[in-house]
Amino acid sequence: MKPLDCCLTLVCHKSLEERLVDHLLEHPEWVNGFSVSHLEGHSQKENLPSILEQVRGRSQRIEIRTVLNRDDAQALIAHLKTEEPNHEIAYWLMPVIEFGRLA
DSSP states (O other), rough: OOOOOEEEEEEEEGHHHHHHHHHHHHHHTTTTEEEEEEEEEEEEEEESSSHHHHHHHOOOEEEEEEOOOHHHHHHHHHHHHHHOOOOOOOOEEEEEEEOOOOO
């Protein structure tokens, strides 16, 4: 079994949620599970599509987190860069010291 040594975080506008989730579900060889959180965000480079978002100065966003193997994370990122090239999708990788279940 590959070590689960990396946390991949993806953040994007909520309008891209289903497309990104579909990519993760289509690749169980890389992703065993993930969490989705809804949040608001601001970036100097982002496009605010709705009038409400323009007035508030921030957009409705989602954050997807998954713990996986680092090589698999890099393969997934390469896939997303090819299939969903969008400057509004941000990502980062963080090392995971330990991952497990309590039971």
